[in-house]
Amino acid sequence: MYPISEKLIDLAQQISGHIYPNEVEVHWGILIVVYPYLTGLVAGAFILASLVKVFNVKEVQPVYRLALLTALSFLIIAPLPLLLHLGHPERSYEIFLNPNFTSAMAMFGFVYAWYLMVVLLLEIWFTYRRDIIIWSQNEKPLMRWIHRVISLFSKDVSDAGLAFDKKVVKAITIIGIPSAFLLHGYVGFIFGSIKANPWWSSVLMPIVFLFSAIVSGIALVILLYMIITPLRKEKIEMGCLDKMSSYLFYAVIVDFSLELLDFIHRLYESEESIRILSELVMNKLFVSLGVIQVLLGMLLPLAIMICVKLFKFEEELRKLLYFVSVILIQLGIFATRWNVVIGGQMFSKSFRGLTAYKMELTGLEGLFVTLILLILPFIVLTILIKVLPPWDESRPVRAEAA
Amino acid sequence: MERRKFFEKCLTLLAEVGILSTVTGRASAKTTDYDPSKHHYGMGIQIDKCIGCGRCMEACKEENNVPKDPFFFRTWVERYVIKKDGDVLVQNIDPSAERTNAAVNEKEILRSFFVPKLCNQCENPPCVQVCPVGATFKTEDGVILVDEKRCIGCRYCIQACPYGARYLHPETETADKCTFCYHRITKGLLPACVEVCPTQARIFGDTKSGASPLGRFKRMNKLHVLKPFLNTEPKVTYSGLDGEVR
Numbered sequence: 210m211y212p213i214s215e216k217l218i219d220l221a222q223q224i225s226g227h228i229y230p231n232e233v234e235v236h237w238g239i240l241i242v243v244y245p246y247l248t249g250l251v252a253g254a255f256i257l258a259s260l261v262k263v264f265n266v267k268e269v270q271p272v273y274r275l276a277l278l279t280a281l282s283f284l285i286i287a288p289l290p291l292l293l294h295l296g297h298p299e300r301s302y303e304i305f306l307n308p309n310f311t312s313a314m315a316m317f318g319f320v321y322a323w324y325l326m327v328v329l330l331l332e333i334w335f336t337y338r339r340d341i342i343i344w345s346q347n348e349k350p351l352m353r354w355i356h357r358v359i360s361l362f363s364k365d366v367s368d369a370g371l372a373f374d375k376k377v378v379k380a381i382t383i384i385g386i387p388s389a390f391l392l393h394g395y396v397g398f399i400f401g402s403i404k405a406n407p408w409w410s411s412v413l414m415p416i417v418f419l420f421s422a423i424v425s426g427i428a429l430v431i432l433l434y435m436i437i438t439p440l441r442k443e444k445i446e447m448g449c450l451d452k453m454s455s456y457l458f459y460a461v462i463v464d465f466s467l468e469l470l471d472f473i474h475r476l477y478e479s480e481e482s483i484r485i486l487s488e489l490v491m492n493k494l495f496v497s498l499g500v501i502q503v504l505l506g507m508l509l510p511l512a513i514m515i516c517v518k519l520f521k522f523e524e525e526l527r528k529l530l531y532f533v534s535v536i537l538i539q540l541g542i543f544a545t546r547w548n549v550v551i552g553g554q555m556f557s558k559s560f561r562g563l564t565a566y567k568m569e570l571t572g573l574e575g576l577f578v579t580l581i582l583l584i585l586p587f588i589v590l591t592i593l594i595k596v597l598p599p600w601d602e603s604r605p606v607r608a609e610a611a
Numbered sequence: 612m613e614r615r616k617f618f619e620k621c622l623t624l625l626a627e628v629g630i631l632s633t634v635t636g637r638a639s640a641k642t643t644d645y646d647p648s649k650h651h652y653g654m655g656i657q658i659d660k661c662i663g664c665g666r667c668m669e670a671c672k673e674e675n676n677v678p679k680d681p682f683f684f685r686t687w688v689e690r691y692v693i694k695k696d697g698d699v700l701v702q703n704i705d706p707s708a709e710r711t712n713a714a715v716n717e718k719e720i721l722r723s724f725f726v727p728k729l730c731n732q733c734e735n736p737p738c739v740q741v742c743p744v745g746a747t748f749k750t751e752d753g754v755i756l757v758d759e760k761r762c763i764g765c766r767y768c769i770q771a772c773p774y775g776a777r778y779l780h781p782e783t784e785t786a787d788k789c790t791f792c793y794h795r796i797t798k799g800l801l802p803a804c805v806e807v808c809p810t811q812a813r814i815f816g817d818t819k820s821g822a823s824p825l826g827r828f829k830r831m832n833k834l835h836v837l838k839p840f841l842n843t844e845p846k847v848t849y850s851g852l853d854g855e856v857r
Contacts, residue, residue, distance in 0.1 A: 211781040214680035221682075227689075227701035229728075229775025233682045236766040236779065296764015296784030303744040303763055314767050315743035404841055405737060405773035558775050559857045561701055 219567070226562025235554045235566045238574040240290040243582050245396045245418065246546045247287040250586075252393035252419070253426010254280040255329070255385060257456065262382040268452035274336065274599030275437075276430045281329050282589035288321065290582050293573050313399045320395050328388045332381040334359075335374045337597055339366050343605040355596060393422040400549060407482035408489070408553040413471045420464040425542035427457045428535040433590075435532055441600070447524055454531050458514040461538070465507050485560040493555040493563055498548045506541010510534040645797045647751035651818045652791055654805070655828040656727050658851035660812035663688050663725035665706025667804035667813065674792060674803035681705065683778045685789040686729040686804050691855060695721045699855050726856050727813060729804070730755065730776040730789035731837060731845030738768035738777065738786075747786065753846060754793055759785040773838050791815070 217233045224233065258276035261269045292298050308315035342364060345356035394415040400406075401414025411417075431453050438445045475483065490498060513534045517527055556563050569575040671686045672679060688704040692715050700715060704725070736755050738747050746762035749755050757768075762785035769777045769786060780787040792802035796815070800806075805815040816825025832850035838857065849856075 210680055211678060213781050214678075214682055217680075217682045227703070230682065230684045230687050230703045231769075231775050231778040234779070236769050291765075294765070296766075296779060297762065300744075300761070300763045303746075303761060307744050307761075309742055309745040311740045312743045312767070314741065314765065317743070399767075403737075403741075403771055405771055554770075558773055559701070561699070561857070 216567075220565045223565035224562060226557070227559055228557035228562040228564055229559055232557050232564055235551070235564060237550055237554060238294070238566070239551075239568050239576070239579050240294040240574055240582070242543075242546045242550045243290040243579055244287060245393075245550070246425070246543055247283050247290070247582075247586065248396050249393055249418065249422035249425045249542065249546070250429050251280045251284045251287060251324075251426070252389040252422040253424065253428075254283070254430050255389045255426070256423050257427050257430050257453070259382045259386045259389070260456065262379060263386065266452065268446075268448045269456075271446055271449045271601060272430055272434050272453065274597075275433060275594075276426075277329070277333050277336065278593045278597060278599055279430055279433060279590060280426075281333060282593055283586045284321075284325055284329060285589055286582065286586045288317075289585070291317075293578065293582075313395065313402055316395060320392055324388050324392050328381060328385045332378055332385060333597070334361075335377045335381070338363060338374055339371055340604055341597070342366055352596075359596070390419055393419050400553065405558055406553050407480065408486060408556070409549070411471060413467060413474075417464070417467050417471060420460060420467055421542055421545050423460045424457065424464050424538060427453060427460060428538040428542075431457065431531060432535045432539065435528065435535075437594075443600075443602075445528065447527070450528070450531060454514065454517070454534075457535070457538070458511075458518070461507065461511055461514070465511065468507075482560050485556045485563075488563060489552060489556045494548050494552050497544045498552070501544040502541050502548055505537050506544055507538075510537045510541070647797075649819060650752040652732070652753055652796060653816060653818050653825055653846040653848065654729075654732075654791070654802075655814040655816070655825055655832075655834075656847065656849045657812050657814070657828070657832070658724055658726060658849055658853070660810040661688065661725040661727055662810055662812075663690055663704050664809065665704045666807045666809065667727060668704070669706055670803040670807040671789070674795075675790070677787070678781055680781075683780070683787075685776075685787070686727065689726045689728060689856075690723070691726060691853065692723045693721045693853075693855060694719045722853075724851075724853065726849075726852075727804075728774065728776070728837075729847060730772075730791075731774055731843065731847045732789075732791060734844035734846060735842060737771040737773065737841075737843060738788075741767045741771040743767065750793075754791050754796075755788070756790055756793060757786050757788065759783050759787075762786055773841050773843065 213234065220235075221233050254276045257269070258273050258280065260266050261273040261276075292301055295301055304315055305318040308318060338360060341356045341360040343366065345353045345360065348356065397415030397418030400409040400418075401411050403409045431450065434450070434453075435445060475486065510533075513530050516522075517530055522530065551566050554564065555566065568579075571577055665688055667686055668684065668688060671677060671684075675685055677683055677685050690702045690704055692700040692702075694700070694715065696719070732753060732755050734753070736747075736749060739749055739755060742748075742762075743765060744761055744763055746758045747755065747768050748758070759780075762783075764779065764784045764786070766779060766786065769779065772788075777786050777788045779785070792800070792804075795802060801815050802813075805813045814824045814828045816823040816828075818825065820826075828850065829848070834848045834850055835852040836845040836848055837852075
């Protein structure tokens with residue numbers, strides 16, 4: 210007996226109704242939950258950063274660079290869960306070399322490379338170029354060399370050069386917003402285009418993914434800003450925090466409306482799958498969907514934010530409420546990803562039975578690996594912040610004087 | 612006399628060489644000169660003939676190195692019991708287990724039948740569409756195969772298959788499924804499940820050949836396929852398929 214079969218024997222006990230015999234194994238586990246969660250954070254953080262540049266929102270300027278670095282650190286880690294999940298990770302290069310152009314998943318290589326190379330790295334490089342050059346002039350040898358290499362040995366800090374940087378950043382941002390939409394919309398399409406699975410197959414899926422991505426990305430940047438600023442012994446700028454929370458509020462409303470529309474549409478159409486999907490929601494997903502995703506992750510933060518908008522709370526209370534909201538929202542969005550990925554495999558395609566999923570503690574598809582994958586982006590971010598400080602006061606003023 | 616014997620011996624020798632050469636010639640033609648463009652395979656399943664013995668499942672596992680554990684199947688048989696009150700009970704047949712009917716009182720049964728299932732070798736296969744590296748592909752003769760040396764084990768095809776016909780082989784860590792016993796049919800043999808079926812519930816054939824059992828099956832029966840609304844255009848067709856079957 211294969212080791213996987215021993216686990217499947219346990220799972221088989223928890224099956225209700227009839228499922229096809231190959232369906233006992235849940236094929237996409239927790240790692241595939243983590244993947245859309247991470248890419249969602251990338252897209253959301255980037256879109257927040259883009260708002261600053263494209264719409265010239267001055268209030269959010271203090272987190273512009275932090276949002277960019279957050280997007281980059283999460284993007285670097287995002288393919289890891291995919292890679293770990295593959296049966297043959299050593300063949301993963303095939304997806305770049307021999308892509309099947311009818312496969313949504315095969316587009317991963319192109320979308321990822323485009324987003325990483327063309328959008329994020331370029332925007333960060335042009336944003337930081339001037340600062341890196343100036344930093345490298347007065348630093349200890351190690352950091353000096355790191356900065357010189359990162360600046361690609363560029364030395365031009367003339368006005369014309371800086372004006373060019375500005376123009377390029379603006380241009381990349383304008384390309385970047387549709388790219389961010391593409392990145393996460395595409396992840397939604399991977400699920401939304403599976404006609405065999407009525408829980409996934411929905412034209413709204415890419416759009417729902419996108420807006421939930423924006424929600425989670427903004428919430429993450431708010432959370433990071435609220436944690437890092439006091440650690441740096443600086444004062445949180447309430448203008449910035451209020452503005453970001455305002456964006457978050459509108460994004461949550463759009464996200465909630467879309468998900469509600471999806472729900473009502475399914476219920477109203479009442480197709481063949483409606484019975485098993487109702488069973489799924491009432492049984493397997495009751496806590497993760499009803500309680501965590503909708504109640505705690507959406508309605509409660511929405512209520513809090515409405516209260517903040519309606520009543521003029523004092524600063525400290527506002528901060529506390531924002532903090533609670535963004536943590537709840539992160540929890541809710543993670544549950545959203547769980548409900549899509551795991552939920553979509555909790556019922557049989559015979560529509561006659563429910564399957565079961567049990568997350569392990571250890572092993573590649575286990576809780577520990579998941580936690581490591583969720584912590585890794587923050588470690589990358591810490592390193593990036595050390596190398597490329599995103600704070601206004603870290604920016605050298607000398608060039609401005611010149 | 613001696614001259615006559617000599618001629619007789621020469622003739623038999625010539626005859627023997629001739630027979631041998633045609634035999635070996637044929638054998639090599641079957642293995643190397645197979646032209647997929649001249650074939651297009653399909654299967655017909657007669658629900659009313661299936662007795663649920665499960666020999667097809669056993670033969671398939673034996674023939675194709677399918678893991679013996681009860682979570683991996685290239686083909687399986689479902690037993691439908693439709694009760695008078697409208698309830699539908701479905702079980703997957705386990706050929707090794709003792710057959711019982713204890714779950715349902717016979718008087719409550721309205722109708723009951725077995726449904727053999729396998730990869731439908733779709734004309735529009737969703738699995739081929741979604742495979743990111745083209746490891747799953749459709750051959751010229753219409754069979755969907757998996758190249759286990761190219762499959763990266765992402766399992767997208769398993770998600771995309773509406774019929775639950777695919778699994779991840781625990782040894783190769785690649786997707787696996789029914790191939791219509793491609794190694795057999797290209798030699799002119801029948802798929803293992805068809806060969807062992809005691810009631811000829813499964814009929815295999817080449818739609819490009821003129822007269823065939825499959826052709827007759829298609830002419831003589833009202834046919835249906837599984838989940839036609841998904842537009843996968845299965846090449847496995849059923850006669851006597853009940854509306855409750857999914």
